[in-house]
Amino acid sequence: MNKQAAQQFNIGIVGLGTVGGGTLEVLTRNKQLIEQRVGQPVVVTNVATRTLRPEQVAGVPVSGTDPFAVANDPNVDLLVETIGGFDPAFEVVRQALANGKHVVTANKALIAERGNELFALAEQHGVCLAYESSVAGGIPIIKTLRDGLAANRIDWLAGIINGTGNYILTEMSAYGRLFADVLKEAQELGYAEADPTFDVEGIDAAHKLTILASIAFGIPLQFDKTYTEGISYVTPEDISYANDLGYVIKHLGIARRTPKGVEMRVHPTLLAKSQLLANVNGVDNAILVHGDAVGSTLYSGPGAGAMATASSVVADIIDLARQQAAGVGKPVYPSLGYTQMETELRVLDIEDVESEYYLRIPVQDKVGVMARIATVLETHNINIEAVIQKESESDEVPIVILTQRAIERELNKALEEISEHAAVCGEIIRMRVEPFHGGGN
Amino acid sequence: MNKQAAQQFNIGIVGLGTVGGGTLEVLTRNKQLIEQRVGQPVVVTNVATRTLRPEQVAGVPVSGTDPFAVANDPNVDLLVETIGGFDPAFEVVRQALANGKHVVTANKALIAERGNELFALAEQHGVCLAYESSVAGGIPIIKTLRDGLAANRIDWLAGIINGTGNYILTEMSAYGRLFADVLKEAQELGYAEADPTFDVEGIDAAHKLTILASIAFGIPLQFDKTYTEGISYVTPEDISYANDLGYVIKHLGIARRTPKGVEMRVHPTLLAKSQLLANVNGVDNAILVHGDAVGSTLYSGPGAGAMATASSVVADIIDLARQQAAGVGKPVYPSLGYTQMETELRVLDIEDVESEYYLRIPVQDKVGVMARIATVLETHNINIEAVIQKESESDEVPIVILTQRAIERELNKALEEISEHAAVCGEIIRMRVEPFHGGGN
Incomplete structure (x- = not known):
C-alpha cells in the first residue's frame, strides 16, 4: 500500500443488501467509537447498490449501481464487497485489489473457490483481502487463528459452522x-x-x-478436496440411539493435521454430551480449536445475521484503518496468516481417514447375526466399543454399534460384506464419532 | 519504535519460571512455524534468570541473574517479563519501555494496579506493553476485545476467570x-x-x-474500584437450592456499561443451567461478551498452565514482530485498544448496582414469617420471583427466595429489617443472579 498516514480512511461499499446494509449501520452508529479505536475517522465515501432502501437514502453517498465505479474510485482506500456470488463479485474484487485497495468481503464461496488467485493478487499489490465475516458470522475465528493462537501448531479444529443445520438438528433432538x-x-x-x-x-x-x-495449517484453499455429507439422512431414530449411548449428533466441519496428511470433512458427527460443543444449540455456531501449546479452546456465538456479520466486516475495516494510521509499509498480516505456505501437505481422501463410527444395521432378528457382524468387523481390524440390540415386536430390529478407531477404507469393506448378509434387510447407517483427543493423532 | 525492518526480531526474557520457561519452550519448538508466520526469525538473545534448570541450559543465552541487563541490552527488541509481582518487575518493565523496547507480560497484578502509568510510558516511547497472557491464560480474549470485536460498543462481559475457583465450585456441585x-x-x-x-x-x-x-470500555484501570467477593461462603446447601431452581453457582467477574456508570464486580453468581457459561467446568476459564452489533459470543479454554499461558505470551511476541517486519512507524494497536480513553465513565458503587438476587433466610418455622418477609421486600420495591420453603423436622427451616431486579441499596435495607425479625435465626445468605439479558441494561 505504501501510503502516508492520511487524515481519514475512506470506505467504498458495493452491495447494500443484508450484510452491506448492516455494515453501513455499524459504521454509522459506532462512528465515534471507531474513530476512538483507530485514531482517525473511518468514512463511507462511495456506495454502489441496486437495492437502496428508502430509509438508507439519507446521507449515504450512493454513486450509482455500478460496483466498478467504486473499485476504480481513487479516493477509496478499502472496498467492502457484499454483493455475494461470483459474478460480478470476483471481477470487482480483482479490480479493487489491482488498483491497490484493500478489500473486505463476507463472500465465503468467493474466498473458498477463488481465494488463491485473489490472495496472490493482493500480495502482489501490497494490500490485504480480509474475510473475517466469511466464516462463523460474528465470531472472530479468523483473527483468532491468525493472531491469538499464532504461537501454536494447530493440530485440529472442529466447528458447528452452519446455523441452519444446527437449528434443524437441535429441534430434531429436543x-x-x-x-x-x-x-x-x-x-x-x-x-x-x-x-x-x-x-x-x-x-x-x-x-x-x-x-x-x-488459515489453521497454512495450506492453499482446496474446496474441491473437502469431503461433504449433509444432514438430510439423520433420523430421530439415530438421534435417539445416540442419546442412549451418551451422545448428541451435530453437523461438524473437521480439519485435522495428521502424519499422513490433512483431513477436511463435513458430516453429521456424534459428540459426547459432556462436550461444551455438544451444548451449542439453535442457530449458534462454535469452533473448537486444538493447538500444541494452548490445548483446546472454544469460540461460540451467532454465525449469521446482518449485524453479527457486519461486526466482523467492520472489525476487518478497523484492522486495516489502524494499519494505515500507523503508517505501515505493507500489510502486517499475510491474508492467510503465513508468509510462506505449506504446499507439501496433501489432503487425505476420506477413505484414508481414521475415526470411530456409529453403525445402525437393520437386520431380521435371527440367531447368529450379531456374531457374524462381529466376525466381519474383526476381520477388518475393527473393534467394537458398544452395542445396542433392543427387543422388538417386529421381525426387523436394528443392531447399533459403536466401533473403536478404524480406517474408513476397512470399514467400507466390512460394511459391504455385512450388507450382503441375508439377514441384513435395509440400508446401513454410518456416522463418525469424534472423541476430541489431544493433538497430533 | 521507528525502526527499519530488521532481519530478525530479538527477544529478551527475564525470569524462567513456569511461564518464562513455557515461553522459551514454545519459541524453541515452534521456531520455524513462527518464522513462517512473521516472515523473519524470532530469536531469544538474552535471558536473565535465577532459576535456570539444568535441562534449560543448552543453547539458552543466559547473561546472568540481573533483569536490568536485559532491559538495557540495545540488541533486544522486546522484553518478556515473567518474574511476577511488583519488585523488581515494575522497574524492569519501566526501564525496558523507557529504552524503547516492547514489553510482553503475564503479570496481571502489575497491569491491573500499575498499568496506567506503564501504558502512558509505552505510548510516550512509541512502543507497546502487551498483556494477552495476563487474563484467562491461553484464551486470546484481549485481542478479541481489541480487534475481533472492535466494531462493537461492548455492553457487558462476564467471565469465569479463576480456574482454581471454578474447579472448587465444580467439585462442590458435582x-x-x-x-x-x-x-x-x-x-x-x-x-x-x-x-x-x-x-x-x-x-x-x-x-x-x-x-x-x-479494554472493553476504554476506561483507565481502576482495580481499587472493583467490588470483590470470594467463594468461601458458598455451601453445598446453596448449591443444592440453586440446582432446584434451575441454576448453578459460578464465580464470575462481571463488567457492565449502564446509563448510570460502569459496574465492575466479582462474586458468586447464579446462572441458568442452560447457559453455555454454566457448563464450563473444572479449571477451564470462559468469558461471555455482549457487543451492540454482534450480540453474545463466548470464549473458553485453559486459564492457566505453563504452555497455555506461553501460547498467549508468544502470540503477543508474534504480533509485535509482524509489525516490525511490516515497518510500522508506531504500534498499530494502542495498549488498551483506544487512542482516546473514556475518562468520564465512573465506576458504580456496588450499592448502586441492579441485579436479581438469591436469598436464603434461616427462620424458625412460625406462622406469618414468610408474609412478613414478603411485606418488607415489597416496601422496598423488591418483587419475589420464586420461593422455596421445604418441610423440616427441626424448628429451623430456610426460606429461599429469588427476587426480580432490584437496586442493591434497597435490598440491603430490606435485609437489615428482615434480619431484625425475631423469627430469623441466623445469617442471611445473598447471592446475585445473572440472567444475561441483551445490551444496554
Whole structure:
C-alpha cells in the first residue's frame, strides 16, 4: 500500500443488501467509537447498490449501481464487497485489489473457490483481502487463528459452522421431530432458504471449513478436496440411539493435521454430551480449536445475521484503518496468516481417514447375526466399543454399534460384506464419532 | 519504535519460571512455524534468570541473574517479563519501555494496579506493553476485545476467570462436597496455592476483570474500584437450592456499561443451567461478551498452565514482530485498544448496582414469617420471583427466595429489617443472579 498516514480512511461499499446494509449501520452508529479505536475517522465515501432502501437514502453517498465505479474510485482506500456470488463479485474484487485497495468481503464461496488467485493478487499489490465475516458470522475465528493462537501448531479444529443445520438438528433432538418437518418450519421462519441445499447438504459448511483449514495449517484453499455429507439422512431414530449411548449428533466441519496428511470433512458427527460443543444449540455456531501449546479452546456465538456479520466486516475495516494510521509499509498480516505456505501437505481422501463410527444395521432378528457382524468387523481390524440390540415386536430390529478407531477404507469393506448378509434387510447407517483427543493423532 | 525492518526480531526474557520457561519452550519448538508466520526469525538473545534448570541450559543465552541487563541490552527488541509481582518487575518493565523496547507480560497484578502509568510510558516511547497472557491464560480474549470485536460498543462481559475457583465450585456441585474439603484436595493436587487467598477470595479474578473492563470500555484501570467477593461462603446447601431452581453457582467477574456508570464486580453468581457459561467446568476459564452489533459470543479454554499461558505470551511476541517486519512507524494497536480513553465513565458503587438476587433466610418455622418477609421486600420495591420453603423436622427451616431486579441499596435495607425479625435465626445468605439479558441494561 505504501501510503502516508492520511487524515481519514475512506470506505467504498458495493452491495447494500443484508450484510452491506448492516455494515453501513455499524459504521454509522459506532462512528465515534471507531474513530476512538483507530485514531482517525473511518468514512463511507462511495456506495454502489441496486437495492437502496428508502430509509438508507439519507446521507449515504450512493454513486450509482455500478460496483466498478467504486473499485476504480481513487479516493477509496478499502472496498467492502457484499454483493455475494461470483459474478460480478470476483471481477470487482480483482479490480479493487489491482488498483491497490484493500478489500473486505463476507463472500465465503468467493474466498473458498477463488481465494488463491485473489490472495496472490493482493500480495502482489501490497494490500490485504480480509474475510473475517466469511466464516462463523460474528465470531472472530479468523483473527483468532491468525493472531491469538499464532504461537501454536494447530493440530485440529472442529466447528458447528452452519446455523441452519444446527437449528434443524437441535429441534430434531429436543422434540424427536423429522428432518423434513423442521426444515419446512425453518423455511417458514426465514432460518432456511427456499432452496436449502447449500445449508443442509453441507456445501456452505464446506466453504467455511476450507477457509478455516487454510488459515489453521497454512495450506492453499482446496474446496474441491473437502469431503461433504449433509444432514438430510439423520433420523430421530439415530438421534435417539445416540442419546442412549451418551451422545448428541451435530453437523461438524473437521480439519485435522495428521502424519499422513490433512483431513477436511463435513458430516453429521456424534459428540459426547459432556462436550461444551455438544451444548451449542439453535442457530449458534462454535469452533473448537486444538493447538500444541494452548490445548483446546472454544469460540461460540451467532454465525449469521446482518449485524453479527457486519461486526466482523467492520472489525476487518478497523484492522486495516489502524494499519494505515500507523503508517505501515505493507500489510502486517499475510491474508492467510503465513508468509510462506505449506504446499507439501496433501489432503487425505476420506477413505484414508481414521475415526470411530456409529453403525445402525437393520437386520431380521435371527440367531447368529450379531456374531457374524462381529466376525466381519474383526476381520477388518475393527473393534467394537458398544452395542445396542433392543427387543422388538417386529421381525426387523436394528443392531447399533459403536466401533473403536478404524480406517474408513476397512470399514467400507466390512460394511459391504455385512450388507450382503441375508439377514441384513435395509440400508446401513454410518456416522463418525469424534472423541476430541489431544493433538497430533 | 521507528525502526527499519530488521532481519530478525530479538527477544529478551527475564525470569524462567513456569511461564518464562513455557515461553522459551514454545519459541524453541515452534521456531520455524513462527518464522513462517512473521516472515523473519524470532530469536531469544538474552535471558536473565535465577532459576535456570539444568535441562534449560543448552543453547539458552543466559547473561546472568540481573533483569536490568536485559532491559538495557540495545540488541533486544522486546522484553518478556515473567518474574511476577511488583519488585523488581515494575522497574524492569519501566526501564525496558523507557529504552524503547516492547514489553510482553503475564503479570496481571502489575497491569491491573500499575498499568496506567506503564501504558502512558509505552505510548510516550512509541512502543507497546502487551498483556494477552495476563487474563484467562491461553484464551486470546484481549485481542478479541481489541480487534475481533472492535466494531462493537461492548455492553457487558462476564467471565469465569479463576480456574482454581471454578474447579472448587465444580467439585462442590458435582459431589455435594464442602468448600474446605475441596480446597484442601486442590492444594494437594497443585491446583491451589498454599495460601489460596488470591484465588478463592477473588483478588486474582478482580485483577483480571479490571483489565477486561478497561479494554472493553476504554476506561483507565481502576482495580481499587472493583467490588470483590470470594467463594468461601458458598455451601453445598446453596448449591443444592440453586440446582432446584434451575441454576448453578459460578464465580464470575462481571463488567457492565449502564446509563448510570460502569459496574465492575466479582462474586458468586447464579446462572441458568442452560447457559453455555454454566457448563464450563473444572479449571477451564470462559468469558461471555455482549457487543451492540454482534450480540453474545463466548470464549473458553485453559486459564492457566505453563504452555497455555506461553501460547498467549508468544502470540503477543508474534504480533509485535509482524509489525516490525511490516515497518510500522508506531504500534498499530494502542495498549488498551483506544487512542482516546473514556475518562468520564465512573465506576458504580456496588450499592448502586441492579441485579436479581438469591436469598436464603434461616427462620424458625412460625406462622406469618414468610408474609412478613414478603411485606418488607415489597416496601422496598423488591418483587419475589420464586420461593422455596421445604418441610423440616427441626424448628429451623430456610426460606429461599429469588427476587426480580432490584437496586442493591434497597435490598440491603430490606435485609437489615428482615434480619431484625425475631423469627430469623441466623445469617442471611445473598447471592446475585445473572440472567444475561441483551445490551444496554
